[in-house]
Amino acid sequence: MGSFYFPGDSWLHRTAAGVKLLLLMLAGAGLMWVHDWRILLLVLLGVLLLVQQSGARLQQVWLYLKTLSWLVIILILYTAFAQTPLGALEVGLRIYALLLGALLVSMTTSIAQMMEVLIWLLRPFHQLGWVNSERVALVFGLTLRLIPELTVQWQDIREAQAARGLKANPFTMGVPMLLRTLRRAQDIADALDARQ
Amino acid sequence: MLIEFKNIFVEREGRLILGDLSLSLSERRIGIMGPNGSGKSTFIRLINGLLLPKTGQICVDGLDTRLEVEKIRRKVGFVFQNPDNQIVFPIVSEDIEFGLKRRIPEPKMRHQRMLEALDQLGVLHLQDRSIHTLSGGERQLVALAGVLATTPEILVFDEPTTQLDLRLRNRFEQHLSALPQPALIVSHDLELMRTMDRVLVIVEGRLAFDGVPADATAWYRTHCG
Numbered sequence: 237m238g239s240f241y242f243p244g245d246s247w248l249h250r251t252a253a254g255v256k257l258l259l260l261m262l263a264g265a266g267l268m269w270v271h272d273w274r275i276l277l278l279v280l281l282g283v284l285l286l287v288q289q290s291g292a293r294l295q296q297v298w299l300y301l302k303t304l305s306w307l308v309i310i311l312i313l314y315t316a317f318a319q320t321p322l323g324a325l326e327v328g329l330r331i332y333a334l335l336l337g338a339l340l341v342s343m344t345t346s347i348a349q350m351m352e353v354l355i356w357l358l359r360p361f362h363q364l365g366w367v368n369s370e371r372v373a374l375v376f377g378l379t380l381r382l383i384p385e386l387t388v389q390w391q392d393i394r395e396a397q398a399a400r401g402l403k404a405n406p407f408t409m410g411v412p413m414l415l416r417t418l419r420r421a422q423d424i425a426d427a428l429d430a431r432q
Numbered sequence: 433m434l435i436e437f438k439n440i441f442v443e444r445e446g447r448l449i450l451g452d453l454s455l456s457l458s459e460r461r462i463g464i465m466g467p468n469g470s471g472k473s474t475f476i477r478l479i480n481g482l483l484l485p486k487t488g489q490i491c492v493d494g495l496d497t498r499l500e501v502e503k504i505r506r507k508v509g510f511v512f513q514n515p516d517n518q519i520v521f522p523i524v525s526e527d528i529e530f531g532l533k534r535r536i537p538e539p540k541m542r543h544q545r546m547l548e549a550l551d552q553l554g555v556l557h558l559q560d561r562s563i564h565t566l567s568g569g570e571r572q573l574v575a576l577a578g579v580l581a582t583t584p585e586i587l588v589f590d591e592p593t594t595q596l597d598l599r600l601r602n603r604f605e606q607h608l609s610a611l612p613q614p615a616l617i618v619s620h621d622l623e624l625m626r627t628m629d630r631v632l633v634i635v636e637g638r639l640a641f642d643g644v645p646a647d648a649t650a651w652y653r654t655h656c657g
Contacts, residue, residue, distance in 0.1 A: 239522035239523075239562070241522065241523065242562070243523055243525070243560035346521075346523060346526050347521055347522065347526065348521060348526050348529070348530060377520075377521070378520065381520060381521060381522055384564075385516075420517065423512070423514065423517035424517050424520070426477075426482050426512070426517075427510075427512055427517050427518040427520070428520065429482060429505070430480055430482060430505060430508075430510040430512075431505075431518075431531045431578070431579075431582070
């Protein structure tokens, strides 16, 4: 498992990361005010068209969406039960449109580009001497980079314990996870220092 | 390039890691061998100031690691044992360019340098690949390309062939022999050690043997085998 980003030369890849993130934020806020399922469906189809234009493989996109689908389905069922089936349809269309939009930005924007946006956003605070914007951006970038690896690490520990006949519990999983994460953090810090 | 260790002692949590070490290194290829936990990795981490000795002084090209660590790190390229720790970003090109950000502010020149470094190792085709899709050997080469892109004056390798199969290990040896920079290499690979100009054997934190590869490997087999 890696990052969502894939290198490419589509117009979506070439669009400035700040513009994409701003549009995603505006779409996120704007869609909350739309309560017509037909408009929401059009938005979803529009985002799907953009995904297709980005050069992403739809099969891969579906794999990403599938992992969150159970949560969306629970939300849709709850809304259908608590409100109306039409309301549930709106919720489903809205969430899928936003999820796809966020995925589209993640797939066409590298971590380095996102870091540049963060550095730009933090520039006023950097100039005031309140934060070191480059350091904050690096922490952000490293976090995004390492989340998938921590998942793999968790699975490795789980498999190693299962092989020894141990059942998963927070203590037996948590301690090796913590130790390995600290060790890894130290190794990465050394490597970053060496690349100064 | 001259590296000087003067009366070095390194301790960690009251335990002696390296002791009474004084030597000068100027050969083009220097190998460092020793049993696990003998202090080899500590030894090379002293060279670019990742670790500082408890007592003594280390000078790289006349620069003291205590006083001028930034200048030294620009001269010394360090290739770690596990490339996954060294590669920070998920895409090959992105990671190599990240390492150049401070040295080359201009993005186009950074990109060009990244391409040159990958091309030097014959892995230009990997530039747009996700790190997660690369084999262990390819990751090792990408980590090395990331270091070469910074045009270091000396290279330090920490067990570079541990994760490589025979074919990739041989390829690494070819790349190593073609590199113009002097290099220090920590390894258990006796074949690789035979290609060195000088080999140090470190045992229990002490320099136990210092000589030509044939003598050093023979000594290592006899005393540590």
